[in-house]
Amino acid sequence: MIESLELSGLGASRGGRRLFSNLSLTLKMGEACALTGANGSGKTTLLRAVAGLVEVDEGTVGFVGMDPSEARASGLHLIGHQDGFKPGRTAREELDFWSLWSGGGERELQAAIKVLDLKLLLDLEVRRLSAGQRRRVALARLLAVPRALWLLDEPLSPLDARWRAQMGEIMARHLAGGGMILAAVHDPLPVAAVTFEIPAPGDTSSEVAL
Amino acid sequence: MIESLELSGLGASRGGRRLFSNLSLTLKMGEACALTGANGSGKTTLLRAVAGLVEVDEGTVGFVGMDPSEARASGLHLIGHQDGFKPGRTAREELDFWSLWSGGGERELQAAIKVLDLKLLLDLEVRRLSAGQRRRVALARLLAVPRALWLLDEPLSPLDARWRAQMGEIMARHLAGGGMILAAVHDPLPVAAVTFEIPAPGDTSSEVAL
Amino acid sequence: MTWAPAFLSNPERFMAFSRWAAPMFGVIAALLGLAGLWFGFTAPDDYQQGATVRIMFIHVPASWLAMFAYACLAGASFLALVFRHALADAAAQAAAPLGAGFTFLALVTGSLWGRPMWGTWWVWDARLTSVLVLFLFYLAYMALRASLDDEVKGARAGAILALVGAVNLPIVVWSVEWWNSLHQGSSLFAKGGPAMPPVYLTPLFLMGLAYTAAFGSLWLVRIRGEVWRRRAEAAMARAARS
Amino acid sequence: MSRFSALLARETALAWGRGGGPTVSVGFYAGVATLLPLAIGPEAQRLAAIALGAAWVALALASLLSLDRLFERDYEDGALDLLALSPLPLELTAAAKCLGQWIATGAPLALAAPIAAIGLGAPVSLAPLVFITALAGGLAFAFVGGIGAALSLGARRGGLLTAVIVLPLLVPPVIFGGGALDASASGLPWTPGFLLLCAYAVAALALGPIAMAAACRNALS
Amino acid sequence: MSRFSALLARETALAWGRGGGPTVSVGFYAGVATLLPLAIGPEAQRLAAIALGAAWVALALASLLSLDRLFERDYEDGALDLLALSPLPLELTAAAKCLGQWIATGAPLALAAPIAAIGLGAPVSLAPLVFITALAGGLAFAFVGGIGAALSLGARRGGLLTAVIVLPLLVPPVIFGGGALDASASGLPWTPGFLLLCAYAVAALALGPIAMAAACRNALS
Ligand code: HEM
Ligand SMILES: Nc1ncnc2c1ncn2[C@@H]1O[C@H](COP(=O)(O)OP(=O)(O)OP(=O)(O)O)[C@@H](O)[C@H]1O
Ligand SMILES: Nc1ncnc2c1ncn2[C@@H]1O[C@H](COP(=O)(O)OP(=O)(O)OP(=O)(O)O)[C@@H](O)[C@H]1O
Ligand SMILES: [Mg+2]
């Protein structure tokens, strides 16, 4: 179980341009952090760096209580802009697979389906789902497999008011159980959270050593 | 030029389930309408029906001042959940093509690029763009080719606060010039607009006659 | 001919008509078939082909019906596509497996006949290949309809395919004339009347009529089944919603 | 017209990147020309006998296998919606897609086909005929393949279905073209087969777009 | 292990729908077997001479053309991110994808290959050898093709790159397998060629996943 997430002195760049540098942030059990910042400021990049999918230029990503590679393999959830669903498969097929893939059990999956009210959607092909329905199917992974750290990239934008509130409750429950949430958002999170804004990049440019 | 949009007695169904029926709505020059409703209530379906991509079961979609097929071919813009960009092509290639496709000229395109501050993004492949940047490229079509009716499906969700405000101004300018906006949203539009909520479906079911 | 779609386009009228027409065609098919087989098997052996000539009475009408059924499929698809008529669509859907069956029969019997006559089960000539292509079109039609689970979309996609496949029909019919083929040309509809002795012509003719009646009967039965299935599904959907 | 040519340019570029282009077709035929002798042994006679046919079948197979996603990407990423909303009729849009596919894939393959055939031992004098046959055949394959691709949009087994639908449609042009090549190789007149091939290509060009547009509209609605 | 098998099942299902599966492979070989005689003329002798080779080349081509998007869809829709975040090493993930591709496409093709070869006139006694050769060859093709598919991720000319990278890698197995078949047809010992083929397949199985995982990581970061 991850006990806390500690980013210290992080810097990352994309396409030769430094997005952020010297970024430090600590997230303890039960805490949520709303990551804000202008478009292109590097929120998605930061989440992916925490997940180990993007290499950082400097600084470290530390998971207290767990080995980094283990934490990434089985201690966190990443829900990105794109959900990885294949349009032609049914929601049930996709959900079954991804919950198995994350090591989830049948019982939790059924509970998640119930909480997110997916029963009637499961037999539809993913391409038929409305934007909000599809996002709900993607979010079901969070509940189907309990993991401490949730990395969410604009998780709520396609949801309607009712489901935003519901997700707020779900997040609150996760936090109450000792979980952590790091969410990139443009609107406030429906749960108590500290806000961390990625500063607009200075003109520190990453340099190519020759 | 479309002078107004008149939906009367519209009903549509998907997968054998009636989404809405007897829906009537009039949008006059200079008016904006925020289409709201729960996830899966049929907002996207309604926009696509106005664009003629979805067949309606009953009722009519009327464009005052223009023939429907002409209005759909060259009187309206549809910006959907999906933007039709190919991840491997550069933003410039995509934008050039779609503006040509909609019959736009070079001058307007340059103006759109300026207003939406796309200059630095144009040489990036679309897959490299951040979510908000990508949406801005998609929205540039609205300005590159002036058309009266804008059908927008959750246009602002990935944009940051600054760009939401900017888009508000752009929309206001469009309305002031006699344009119309029909936008499916979950958050209020950043421009004065009437709200139209798609009611939860009754149990009227569409039937296949035999 | 225009009255026929108009008359049958009313499902109620169609159901009333087919209730007695289907069994009647069945009886006609049985009677004609028995007569055809009787004459066929009492006909003398051919001086060249021997007893295998009798395969003709199975093979030739099956080949005819293979093409005729496709014409029906294409015609019904056209009506379904242009007039959006649900019954025409049901008729198209019902015709496909029957046509595939006749085509299969023509292929198998032709191949059985080809062994003694040509010394091979199969050659890749234009006639045989175009019949195989006809069979593939039937399969493609059924596969397409089966894999689109939206009924309306599946119906339209199938109709488009059926019409596209209609280009193959003239190729089947005229392939023997366009390409030199092992398969013989038309002797029945040749210029100057059928070039076939009446002992063979009569049973062939009877069998042709019997096959046609059988096709008519089975087609009506299958359309009826299709109508019932759709009505039941609509009712179930209604029940599920209320 | 500028719409049509813009779309044509885009489709050509996309198909080029997606697996078309001269290098790929040369690579493909290089594959056929190297692999076939390797697989069936290098005796020149055996090879020469089949050189033309092999080049021709390879063309049909390449078309078959590269066409199945002609519309699918656009359907799934929303581009087909925007393509449908245009003064350009969907028929012409579909035609532009097929033409683009042909320019990016069919034409380079047609250029490579005579080389491969000669490499396998076909007489050099046949090269022009192989080229124009492949050119016309490729056009027919592209337009016929497009029908299959459009019809199987939104189906659960897209790729499979495309192949099953397209296969019967590919048979006539293969007969015609192969017949023309075969006839020419044996000194018989090749024009009848070639003219039939051209007629088929023209028919595919004329009727294919109608079927594709109808199928696309059906999938979108 | 349950992760691996779940992924294998998913990949098999996806490849099956994407253009694999028994019907398609039978259709593909039916295409080869119908088109080839149509194109090169129906003389039985000519056909029989090339039956084995044609079946074998068709297998290689089918693999080449169906493999180029093994990773691309997952890369573009974000699934590859999630696949990378797992206790299962990316090497095994890549192996599962290739295996799924082989189960859905290679194995049915291998089943269909002897039928096509016999249909074209190859001696029936060769059927088992054609089958196991195609099976082993398909495995090699899938793992080698996967390398190309992974390397071309995110490249602007994906298809081109795959062909250029994969084609040379496909040559050895084609030589080995074709040689074995040829030898057996002429009554020579076929084991050396077959063993070389198996060795190549094993090497591809062992080394392919390492290369694929490295290429995927590179594309993601
Ligand atoms: C699988 C192999 C075969 C196929 C697919 C096939 C197909 C057909 C078709 C489609 C017709 C209808 C032609 C028309 O009426 O326009 C036909 C008619 C006929 N076939 Fe075959 N055939 C095959 C083998 C044979 C063989 C081996 C023979 C005997 C040598 C044969 C003898 C005939 C005869 C006598 C007719 C009637 C022609 C007439 O008088 O109109 N067929 N066949
Ligand atoms: N491979 C790449 N090459 C060049 N630039 C890249 C690449 N990947 C990302 N970028 C750039 O990096 C920046 C950061 O992107 P990122 O997706 O992290 O932003 P974000 O904060 O998530 O923005 P948004 O709010 O729009 O989602 C963007 O300007 C983007 O264009
Ligand atoms: N082809 C289809 N078959 C069956 N159901 C479908 C099909 N297409 C859409 N639906 C269903 O129709 C409903 C309406 O979808 P639509 O996309 O219009 O909703 P929406 O109001 O835009 O929702 P959101 O706010 O989530 O985007 C959804 O319940 C969806 O599952
Ligand atoms: Mg982002």
Ligand SMILES: [Mg+2]
């Ligand atoms: Mg929507």
